[in-house]
Amino acid sequence: MEFPLAIxxxxxxxxxIHVISPEAEQALYGISFEIETPKNKYLHEIGQTCRTYYFVSDGLARIYYLKDGTDVTEYFAHPNDMIIRAESLFTGRPSKxxxxxxxxxxxxxxxxxxxxxxxxxxPDLERLFRKILEASFVAYVNRMESLQFHTAEERYKQLVKDYPRLLENVSLKHIASYLGITQVSLSRIRSSIR
Incomplete structure (x- = not known):
C-alpha cells in the first residue's frame, strides 16, 4: 500500500530510530490521523488531558505554560519531533x-x-516508542543541564546553531522565555555577537 506523504x-x-516491519507500519497507519493546525492556534489547550502522541510532520510548534501570568516557552517542536504532554498522557490528569x-x-x-x-x-513498535521516549528524556535532561551550567549567551549560540530557522519564525518573547532570560537580555546578547 502507498501511504500518504506525511505518513x-x-x-x-x-x-x-528502529526498523519496524511492514505489518507494524500498516497497523500504525490504521490508527494514525492528521491534524492541520493554523498558525497561533492550539493543538492542546491548558486544562485538557493529553491522550495522543503527536509528531510534527511540517511546521513548528511549542509547549508553554503560564507562570504568574507570564507565558513561558518550555519546548519547540520541529518536523520529525514528538510533542506530547507527558505528565498528562502518562497520568491521565489535565495538563497545565x-x-x-x-x-x-x-x-x-x-x-x-x-x-x-x-x-x-x-513488539517492534514498543521498542521504537521506548527509544523515542528515551531520546526525549535525554533531550529534556540536556536542556535542564544547559539552564543550570551554561550562560545565557552560550544557550543562545547553541540554539542558533541547532535551529537557525527558529529565529526567523518565532517571536523574541518566546525565544527569551525558552532560554530563561528577559527580552532585554536577549536583545543585548544578540547585539553583542553580531
Whole structure:
C-alpha cells in the first residue's frame, strides 16, 4: 500500500530510530490521523488531558505554560519531533501546559490507548516508542543541564546553531522565555555577537 506523504515521512523517521516491519507500519497507519493546525492556534489547550502522541510532520510548534501570568516557552517542536504532554498522557490528569502551532503545522496523531494495544502484537513498535521516549528524556535532561551550567549567551549560540530557522519564525518573547532570560537580555546578547 502507498501511504500518504506525511505518513511516509514519519515512517522514514521512525525507521532511522528502529526498523519496524511492514505489518507494524500498516497497523500504525490504521490508527494514525492528521491534524492541520493554523498558525497561533492550539493543538492542546491548558486544562485538557493529553491522550495522543503527536509528531510534527511540517511546521513548528511549542509547549508553554503560564507562570504568574507570564507565558513561558518550555519546548519547540520541529518536523520529525514528538510533542506530547507527558505528565498528562502518562497520568491521565489535565495538563497545565498547552501545545500551540507557531506556523501552519501538520501534526500526525497516534492515540495512546490504540498504540498500546498494538504493542502486544508488534513488539517492534514498543521498542521504537521506548527509544523515542528515551531520546526525549535525554533531550529534556540536556536542556535542564544547559539552564543550570551554561550562560545565557552560550544557550543562545547553541540554539542558533541547532535551529537557525527558529529565529526567523518565532517571536523574541518566546525565544527569551525558552532560554530563561528577559527580552532585554536577549536583545543585548544578540547585539553583542553580531
Amino acid at each position: 511516509r515521512t514519519l515512517f522514514t523517521y521512525f525507521n532511522s 501546559k498547552a501545545i500551540q502551532a507557531l506556523e501552519n503545522t501538520l501534526f500526525i496523531g497516534i492515540p495512546a490507548s490504540k498504540l498500546e494495544d498494538l504493542f502486544d502484537t508488534h
